[in-house]
Amino acid sequence: MSSVNNNEPNCNNLAIDVHGLNFSFGGPPILTNLHLQLKKGSRCLLVGANGAGKSTLLTILAGKRMVRDKVYVFGKDAFKDASSGITYLGTEWANNPVIRGDVLVATLLSNMNGDKYPERRDELIEIMDINPKWRMHQVSDGQRRRVQFVLGLLEPWDLLLMDEVTVDLDVLIRMDLLNYLKKETETRGATIMHATHIFDGLGDWPTHITHIKRGTIVSFYDFNHFPEHDKMIHQQLQVRSYYNNKENKIDDETDQQLSSHLISYFRKNMNSPLLKIVEQWLREDLQELRLLQAKERKKAEQEQDKILLGEETPRTKWDDLSENVNVHEST
Numbered sequence: 449m450s451s452v453n454n455n456e457p458n459c460n461n462l463a464i465d466v467h468g469l470n471f472s473f474g475g476p477p478i479l480t481n482l483h484l485q486l487k488k489g490s491r492c493l494l495v496g497a498n499g500a501g502k503s504t505l506l507t508i509l510a511g512k513r514m515v516r517d518k519v520y521v522f523g524k525d526a527f528k529d530a531s532s533g534i535t536y537l538g539t540e541w542a543n544n545p546v547i548r549g550d551v552l553v554a555t556l557l558s559n560m561n562g563d564k565y566p567e568r569r570d571e572l573i574e575i576m577d578i579n580p581k582w583r584m585h586q587v588s589d590g591q592r593r594r595v596q597f598v599l600g601l602l603e604p605w606d607l608l609l610m611d612e613v614t615v616d617l618d619v620l621i622r623m624d625l626l627n628y629l630k631k632e633t634e635t636r637g638a639t640i641m642h643a644t645h646i647f648d649g650l651g652d653w654p655t656h657i658t659h660i661k662r663g664t665i666v667s668f669y670d671f672n673h674f675p676e677h678d679k680m681i682h683q684q685l686q687v688r689s690y691y692n693n694k695e696n697k698i699d700d701e702t703d704q705q706l707s708s709h710l711i712s713y714f715r716k717n718m719n720s721p722l723l724k725i726v727e728q729w730l731r732e733d734l735q736e737l738r739l740l741q742a743k744e745r746k747k748a749e750q751e752q753d754k755i756l757l758g759e760e761t762p763r764t765k766w767d768d769l770s771e772n773v774n775v776h777e778s779t
């Protein structure tokens with residue numbers, strides 16, 4: 449497994465620099481001892497199961513939540529001293545009643561300083577295929593999302609944090625958007641962190657991928673040194689070349705059997721090497737989580753048994769409170 453940082457000692461080169469981040473919403477820990485470093489100009493996929501902590505991490509990087517630990521974006525504290533040029537695109541924007549009201553897209557564009565960046569505005573309008581005459585209460589979810597992208601990307605950004613916002617885009621728009629974003633990172637050295645559950649068309653897009661499991665980064669790969677991905681591609685190429693090799697076809701009947709066997713193999717496995725890898729990671733995460741939950745259930749049952757047998761007194765909320773006070777006092 450790769451290390452979690454880019455092994456770059458030069459901090460000036462880093463867009464994101466997080467050291468031992470812990471975070472909770474007042475209950476159980478959500479992010480635990482999280483470390484992450486990302487070089488400027490990277491396009492990093494953030495992958496993990498539902499509830500792993502992707503959105504929480506992105507909102508902290510966007511400076512939307514206060515934390516005590518070291519979270520630096522472009523060398524500055526993400527909350528207290530946020531750098532300009534950080535753009536966060538999340539799904540909640542589209543639920544805002546104002547955005548769903550009877551408002552003209554052209555009005556939104558001019559309110560967002562569209563005239564200040566006419567070239568960017570026109571390019572984005574073309575790529576996202578939006579019509580300034582649309583009224584926001586009369587558009588589809590995907591069209592509304594396209595407007596969000598145009599508004600969000602208008603002002604040149606240095607770090608773009610995307611939280612599952614590409615889900616409702618059609619394939620064509622999504623591919624054109626990804627190409628546009630790639631160009632932005634290559635020409636302006638801008639950086640992207642993209643949390644997603646959709647991996648089609650992402651094969652050659654990211655420069656890095658990071659896997660978050662129950663609030664901790666458990667792996668970080670540079671796509672140029674990503675052996676699991678290379679292995680998956682090689683496996684698929686081997687199957688293809690085996691099938692293409694005439695010497696492997698014994699007779700027509702065997703050939704037909706082989707062909708139908710391979711077609712079902714292709715259907716199952718040839719989607720996207722990246723999708724297969726992430727699927728494997730998340731299956732392992734889930735298995736581990738189930739084992740943990742089973743252990744916790746067993747422990748709770750044993751404690752309950754002890755109480756029933758009178759070997760222990762039941763735990764009250766005062767016990768929890770005094771434990772919390774002790775933890776605070778010792779930190």
Ligand SMILES: Nc1ncnc2c1ncn2[C@@H]1O[C@H](COP(=O)(O)OP(=O)(O)OP(=O)(O)O)[C@@H](O)[C@H]1O
Nearest residue numbers: 473475478496497498499500501502503504505612
């Ligand atoms: N406002 C909140 N209050 C309490 N707990 C929260 C809150 N928001 C999120 N959580 C919890 O924090 C954990 C991480 O949630 P988060 O939204 O960061 O996950 P995620 O990886 O983005 O998941 P998904 O893929 O489903 O979007 C979850 O267990 C969730 O229940």
